[in-house]
Amino acid sequence: MLALLLGASIAWSAAAPATAGQDVPRILLDQSPRAVEYQLGRLSNDQLVRVERRETDEKYRPVYAAILTRKGMARPLRAEALAVLVKMDRASATRVLLDALGKIAADDRQNADSLLDMLLEQPAETLRSHREMLAQAGADASQPAVLRAVYGGLLIADGDPSPAWQAAAKRDGHLVELLRSVPHLGKAVELRAALFVPIAALLADTRDAGTRVAALDALAWTRRDSGTFDILAREILRPSTAPGVTPSPSKEPDPTAESRAAAIASMQQLPESVWTPAAIEPLARTIVALVRETPSDRRTEPPTIDALQLGDRLAARLPDGPRVSLRRDLRALGVQVVRIQSIPEQMLFDVKWFAVQAGKPVQIVFANPDAMPHNLVIGQPGSLQDVGTKGGTMPPPADPDVKPYVPDTPLVLHATRLLNAGETDRLTFTAPATPGEYVYLCTFPGHFIRMYGVMLVVENLDAWEAKPAVPTDPVTNKPFASQRVDSAPKQP
Numbered sequence: 001m002l003a004l005l006l007g008a009s010i011a012w013s014a015a016a017p018a019t020a021g022q023d024v025p026r027i028l029l030d031q032s033p034r035a036v037e038y039q040l041g042r043l044s045n046d047q048l049v050r051v052e053r054r055e056t057d058e059k060y061r062p063v064y065a066a067i068l069t070r071k072g073m074a075r076p077l078r079a080e081a082l083a084v085l086v087k088m089d090r091a092s093a094t095r096v097l098l099d100a101l102g103k104i105a106a107d108d109r110q111n112a113d114s115l116l117d118m119l120l121e122q123p124a125e126t127l128r129s130h131r132e133m134l135a136q137a138g139a140d141a142s143q144p145a146v147l148r149a150v151y152g153g154l155l156i157a158d159g160d161p162s163p164a165w166q167a168a169a170k171r172d173g174h175l176v177e178l179l180r181s182v183p184h185l186g187k188a189v190e191l192r193a194a195l196f197v198p199i200a201a202l203l204a205d206t207r208d209a210g211t212r213v214a215a216l217d218a219l220a221w222t223r224r225d226s227g228t229f230d231i232l233a234r235e236i237l238r239p240s241t242a243p244g245v246t247p248s249p250s251k252e253p254d255p256t257a258e259s260r261a262a263a264i265a266s267m268q269q270l271p272e273s274v275w276t277p278a279a280i281e282p283l284a285r286t287i288v289a290l291v292r293e294t295p296s297d298r299r300t301e302p303p304t305i306d307a308l309q310l311g312d313r314l315a316a317r318l319p320d321g322p323r324v325s326l327r328r329d330l331r332a333l334g335v336q337v338v339r340i341q342s343i344p345e346q347m348l349f350d351v352k353w354f355a356v357q358a359g360k361p362v363q364i365v366f367a368n369p370d371a372m373p374h375n376l377v378i379g380q381p382g383s384l385q386d387v388g389t390k391g392g393t394m395p396p397p398a399d400p401d402v403k404p405y406v407p408d409t410p411l412v413l414h415a416t417r418l419l420n421a422g423e424t425d426r427l428t429f430t431a432p433a434t435p436g437e438y439v440y441l442c443t444f445p446g447h448f449i450r451m452y453g454v455m456l457v458v459e460n461l462d463a464w465e466a467k468p469a470v471p472t473d474p475v476t477n478k479p480f481a482s483q484r485v486d487s488a489p490k491q492p
């Protein structure tokens with residue numbers, strides 16, 4: 001029977017060990033709906049996907065409903081559950097997803113966003129045919145996740161921001177959710193670009209702190225150009241009203257820690273080619289000043305890490321003098337942060353190499369925006385082939401707490417979890433004491449051939465900065481031709 005349960009969709013999944021002999025959790029499906037939900041709710045994700053289920057028998061509906069709405073569930077399993085629920089309920093995918101979104105806890109944003117993406121990835125014609133339903137849900141619902149889906153769906157259905165914007169503006173708290181749907185509009189490139197004007201106007205106009213933050217977050221998803229960069233730069237650079245001075249009610253509100261953090265996070269999404277050169281040094285200096293004001297115990301929190309990382313990228317674009325001094329200031333303020341992403345559909349890391357100082361704290365923020373799962377494993381110099389081959393040929397682990405495809409060898413120094421689409425993991429560690437060209441790679445089977453890079457550990461980063469030496473690509477055995485792959489998505 002186990003073989004029956006291991007469909008193709010879960011055979012590859014990190015969450016579902018495809019090893020024989022695992023127990024199939026027993027669920028008493030003939031109990032009351034609440035009792036069934038309770039039993040399913042107690043299972044780990046791994047156990048939940050092993051529960052018996054049959055798409056032709058409505059008795060198993062609660063199992064599919066639990067898989068669809070479960071936090072951290074792999075996308076193919078959610079898709080399978082959605083397809084079955086659509087058939088069982090004779091309802092549209094839009095309806096099933098709206099109902100599912102209504103059941104997700106308000107603080108479980110990442111889980112809700114996974115379902116939101118499934119809803120908004122439907123073709124515009126499909127969403128258009130459900131326009132009435134979406135508008136009705138917008139009038140009836142109050143859950144933020146449902147409202148995000150409603151306004152995102154209306155925006156795509158109309159291909160024009162105006163009707164959804166006007167509807168949202170009439171109801172308290174709705175415009176914020178419309179703004180929060182913008183990062184999920186995906187391939188609707190022209191629609192996203194068309195949102196630049198109303199969002200920029202809203203930023204100049206609104207006094208509501210939450211709306212400002214949502215607008216700054218959304219802005220990087222509209223147009224990735226210097227117009228967007230300049231608005232974000234202004235939010236970071238403009239000074240707060242001096243203490244003791246009453247702010248003018250006609251002036252836009254002072255930036256807050258939250259609005260600056262949103263502007264910094266948004267700016268991280270923009271390609272460096274749209275940075276306005278004159279703003280680079282003032283921004284880097286302002287970021288140093290902002291981080292200096294942050295208490296040291298809060299400097300490892302994501303907003304400060306983001307600021308340090310952006311400051312470092314800005315400094316890298318400056319001439320020798322200011323670059324060296326700014327980077328020294330940034331390093332003195334906290335851990336060195338390196339942000340690395342997978343590039344969707346290309347099986348590449350966007351960063352090919354980076355330099356860190358021996359014995360100093362480092363944080364790697366690894367994000368996976370790709371549909372495929374990836375990890376990031378750091379290995380000893382020269383270990384790329386060995387770690388990649390050993391990791392990729394491992395069977396998926398039986399223990400859900402074990403990181404899949406990470407070989408148990410001293411060649412491996414650090415490893416993230418295997419990240420599903422849209423997930424992020426952080427590795428905080430002390431850089432090796434011995435300088436050298438350490439490797440990093442994705443050990444998911446077959447990936448390391450393209451997904452690798454070099455962590456260059458140097459004795460003294462300041463000295464290295466003054467005379468940087470490019471490390472050797474461990475596959476071509478030549479110096480790396482560039483440090484980053486330009487991963488900017490197609491521009492509006």
Ligand SMILES: [Cu+2]
Nearest residue numbers: 374442444447
């Ligand atoms: Cu990979």
